[in-house]
Structures are given as structure tokens and as C-alpha cells.
Amino acid sequence: MPKIPTPPIPAPLKAPPPRPQESNGAVRPVDHAANAGTAVVDWVDERTSLSGAARWMMFRKVPKGTNWFYTLGSATMFAFLNQAVTGVFLAMYYRPDASGGAYESIRYVTDDVFLGQFVRGMHKWGSTVMVVLVFLHMGRTFFFGAYKYPRELNWVIGVVLLILTMVMSFTGYLLPFDQRAFWATQVGVNINGTGPLVGPYLSDFLRGGSEIGATTLSRFYAIHMLLVPGLIAALIGAHLYLVAKLGTTAPPWSKAEKDPELRESEA
Amino acid sequence: MPPLASKHDKHASKYTLDRNIPGAFEGETVTRRHFMTGSAHAAGAVAALSFTLPALGFAIGPIFKSKPHVWETVGPTDMFPDNNYIPTVITLTPGIGEAGKGLVYVRQKNPAIDTDPYDKNTPYIAITSRCAHLGCPVRWVPAAERFICPCHGGVYDLLGRRVAGPPPRPLDRFYTRVVHVDGTPMVQIGSRFSVNSELRRFSPRDPGEPIDGLGQYAYPSRPSIRR
Numbered sequence: 001m002p003k004i005p006t007p008p009i010p011a012p013l014k015a016p017p018p019r020p021q022e023s024n025g026a027v028r029p030v031d032h033a034a035n036a037g038t039a040v041v042d043w044v045d046e047r048t049s050l051s052g053a054a055r056w057m058m059f060r061k062v063p064k065g066t067n068w069f070y071t072l073g074s075a076t077m078f079a080f081l082n083q084a085v086t087g088v089f090l091a092m093y094y095r096p097d098a099s100g101g102a103y104e105s106i107r108y109v110t111d112d113v114f115l116g117q118f119v120r121g122m123h124k125w126g127s128t129v130m131v132v133l134v135f136l137h138m139g140r141t142f143f144f145g146a147y148k149y150p151r152e153l154n155w156v157i158g159v160v161l162l163i164l165t166m167v168m169s170f171t172g173y174l175l176p177f178d179q180r181a182f183w184a185t186q187v188g189v190n191i192n193g194t195g196p197l198v199g200p201y202l203s204d205f206l207r208g209g210s211e212i213g214a215t216t217l218s219r220f221y222a223i224h225m226l227l228v229p230g231l232i233a234a235l236i237g238a239h240l241y242l243v244a245k246l247g248t249t250a251p252p253w254s255k256a257e258k259d260p261e262l263r264e265s266e267a
Numbered sequence: 268m269p270p271l272a273s274k275h276d277k278h279a280s281k282y283t284l285d286r287n288i289p290g291a292f293e294g295e296t297v298t299r300r301h302f303m304t305g306s307a308h309a310a311g312a313v314a315a316l317s318f319t320l321p322a323l324g325f326a327i328g329p330i331f332k333s334k335p336h337v338w339e340t341v342g343p344t345d346m347f348p349d350n351n352y353i354p355t356v357i358t359l360t361p362g363i364g365e366a367g368k369g370l371v372y373v374r375q376k377n378p379a380i381d382t383d384p385y386d387k388n389t390p391y392i393a394i395t396s397r398c399a400h401l402g403c404p405v406r407w408v409p410a411a412e413r414f415i416c417p418c419h420g421g422v423y424d425l426l427g428r429r430v431a432g433p434p435p436r437p438l439d440r441f442y443t444r445v446v447h448v449d450g451t452p453m454v455q456i457g458s459r460f461s462v463n464s465e466l467r468r469f470s471p472r473d474p475g476e477p478i479d480g481l482g483q484y485a486y487p488s489r490p491s492i493r494r
Contacts (some may be wrong), residue, residue, distance in 0.1 A: 005443035196485040213360040
């Protein structure tokens with residue numbers, strides 16, 4: 001069994017050296033306990049071979065010149081995870097009830113629940129942060145030319161993720177069902193309706209009828225908490241797979257390494 | 268042995284002998300492997316469609332569900348003058364309390380003002396507060412004799428016709444009628460209808476949708492709300 005390295009423990013706390021009669025090479029229970037973590041990981045890995053995938057994903061070579069701009073994608077993902085976690089816990093209190101229950105449940109979260117205002121604030125401001133990060137990430141990709149061959153498909157997935165993020169922002173805006181939510185959704189749905197031919201039907205689909213009502217709220221809630229988050233999570237997975245598969249690009253200002261033979265001949 | 272006929276071969280023979288399928292019975296023109304692959308794909312497609320089609324129909328069903336026509340009493344006839352609008356509240360969406368209510372501006376019809384030839388049988392003019400631009404609530408300013416929208420600066424005249432700003436058509440109206448309740452004549456408000464710039468009636472359109480000229484075809488009437 002492989003032994004994990006000993007952590008730097010101060011001398012007084014160190015275990016005493018083994019007594020002569022015990023140091024006969026036998027593996028004691030304490031050794032088993034010390035290696036329990038490794039043993040569990042080994043047990044899982046023997047049955048799944050996941051460690052190869054984890055190594056492939058996490059220990060990648062990155063080009064020289066990789067800098068802080070390359071962390072914007074991860075930042076966006078953590079903004080999404082923040083939205084997912086706070087959203088799940090907000091759903092424990094929220095009621096999609098257009099006749100006053102939705103507004104009341106949000107008021108209850110904000111005013112009465114322990115840390116409710118904080119968790120709701122994380123979700124509310126986090127949504128803005130996520131949109132800002134998405135655009136910064138997109139700008140980094142554009143200005144570094146990281147959308148070019150062979151990464152076009154990842155750009156396309158990213159644009160779909162941008163649209164889905166906008167759908168999340170739009171549907172989430174209605175959920176508090178206060179004056180701002182109602183009128184903003186009224187305007188938003190009517191903007192969708194200005195598309196010729198399909199627009200009027202799209203508006204009816206979004207509202208679940210000809211006027212904003214109970215159907216609109218429950219429909220937006222289902223889209224906001226079930227449909228789109230699942231799609232975003234799946235597409236983030238595809239996005240990350242392609243990043244690991246294709247590797248990241250060098251910044252546009254970094255010069256290509258000269259061929260060693262050419263360098264020698266020039267010298 | 269000659270190669271098996273490909274399934275993509277448009278000129279594959281319909282005779283078993285020409286297909287060169289090993290161990291084929293007389294009459295067989297499809298290999299069993301090919302048949303089983305097709306059957307599995309078809310079964311998968313049927314299974315997937317059996318839940319996606321109903322779910323899709325369920326989601327888009329409201330597009331085709333029509334709204335019932337209802338008449339709502341807003342007050343006695345002497346409440347409404349013929350030169351100024353009185354704001355009244357009606358229920359646009361029943362069952363959701365305050366959120367389903369909307370403001371309607373009502374006045375008695377005045378032959379000197381309402382000279383348009385299209386609106387013959389509405390005794391009272393009921394104008395919606397829903398801006399024809401993107402649906403914000405307009406307010407009636409009596410001193411200026413204008414409807415003014417707070418969101419994007421739409422301005423309408425006494426008849427609800429656009430004077431300034433982005434709205435593509437006049438304010439929507441509602442059908443009205445007078446019924447006698449216990450001997451008192453009462454004004455009732457019915458269904459919504461849209462009007463074009465000449466105040467001609469159309470099926471209700473959503474805000475932002477012009478109905479002059481080609482607009483009436485580009486933004487068709489929907490089954491969910493008809494006049």
C-alpha cells in the first residue's frame with residue numbers, strides 16, 4: 001500500500017517512535033487509518049477509472065503568457081454556481097402565486113428569514129455579475145482571437161449560453177411579482193411581440209394567453225428554475241470538454257517559439 | 268461473393284437473388300441486421316415522441332385557447348361626461364386579484380368630437396391605459412387633453428390617436444353598452460379592440476404592433492383574443 005507523505009507536525013505532537021517489539025514491519029491499524037483516504041480513492045478509481053479523466057481535465061499544459069484574463073470563464077462558471085445554489089434555497093420559500101402569494105413570499109424571505117436578505121441579494125446581484133462576466137469572457141475570447149479554428153464550435157456554444165443567460169435574466173425578473181417585475185415583463189413580452197408574423201404568437205406563448213396572469217408567472221418560474229438551468233449546466237459541460245480537448249490559446253502578443261534548428265543556424 | 272447491395276443504392280434490385288444476402292429466404296430484400304437496427308430506431312423515436320409531443324402541445328396550447336367575452340359594469344351613465352375621461356378599474360384577468368386589474372378611461376360619446384365613421388354603436392368611448400408602444404400604463408392629463416406614457420414618451424390626443432413618441436398606432440378601445448340595472452342606466456365595458464390611425468376597428472393586437480397598411484398582415488389577429 002502506498003504511503004502518503006507525513007505532514008510537518010511539531011516535534012512534541014509527533015507520535016513516539018515504535019517500540020522495539022512492534023517495529024517488525026507489521027502494518028498496524030493506525031497505518032490503515034492514515035491511508036484511509038488514499039484507500040477510498042483507490043477503491044473508487046479501480047472500479048471507475050475516473051482518475052485518468054480527472055488528470056486529463058485538471059493537469060493540462062497551458063501556453064506561455066497565460067494570464068488573469070483566462071480566468072473570466074471560470075469566474076462566469078462560479079457566478080452560475082452561485083446562482084444555482086442560492087436559487088435552490090430561495091425555491092424553498094418561493095410561491096409562484098400571482099394573486100399576492102409570490103410577492104408575499106419574497107417579502108417574507110427578505111424581511112423575516114434568517115440570512116434571507118443576504119441569500120436573495122446574492123441571487124439578485126449575482127445575476128448582474130454573471131451577465132457582466134459573460135460579456136467580459138466573450139470580449140476576452142474575441143480580442144484574443146480564441147474563437148478561430150478549431151474552436152468555432154466552442155464560440156457557438158458560448159453564444160447559446162449567452163442567450164440562455166439572458167433568458168434567465170428575463171424570466172427571473174418577473175418572479176418577485178412587484179410593480180417593477182410586472183411592467184418590465186409587460187414591456188419585454190411586447191418587445192418579443194414586435195417580430196413580424198411569429199411575434200404575436202410568441203407573446204401568447206410567453207404569457208400563456210393574451211394577458212399576463214397566473215399562467216405567465218408559473219410558466220416563467222418553470223423556465224427559470226427547471227428548463228434553462230439544466231440546459232446551461234449541460235452546455236457548460238460541453239464548453240469545458242472542448243476547452244480541455246482543444247487547449248487554450250496563447251495571447252496574441254506572445255511570439256511563436258523559433259525552431260531550435262533554425263535558432264542554431266542563425267547563431 | 269459479390270458485395271451486398273447498399274441500403275443507399277437507389278438501383279438495388281427488388282429480387283432476393285440479386286441482393287446476395289447470405290442465408291436469405293425467398294422474398295427477403297432487407298438484411299435482418301438492417302431490419303433490427305431500423306426497428307430499434309423506430310421504437311426509440313416512438314418512445315421519445317410519446318412524451319415530447321404531448322408536452323409540446325401542453326406548452327403551446329394557450330396560444331389557441333380563446334378568452335371568454337364578459338361585460339363588466341363600471342358605473343351609472345351620469346358619472347361620465349362627454350368632454351373628459353373618468354378613470355375606471357376593470358378586471359382584465361380574473362382570478363389573480365389586483366395584478367389582473369387594469370385602468371380604462373371612459374367618457375360619453377360626443378358627436379362633435381367622435382366624428383369617425385367606424386364606431387357607430389358604442390354609446391361610450393372606453394380607452395385602455397395600455398400604451399400602444401410597449402404596454403406601459405398611460406395617464407390622462409385633462410389640462411393638456413393628452414394621454415401621456417411614462418416609459419418612452421408616447422403622447423396621444425383626446426381620441427387616443429398618436430401625437431408624439433414611438434407608439435405605432437392609437438390606443439386600444441373597449442366595446443361599451445348601456446344596460447338598465449334596477450331602473451338605473453349603467454355603463455358596461457366589454458371586449459378590447461384595436462384601431463388603426465383612422466380609428467377603424469381591428470381584432471385586438473398587442474402593443475408595438477402597427478396595423479396600418481402591411482402591419483395588419485405582418486401582425487395577424489391571434490386565436491387567443493378576438494374582437
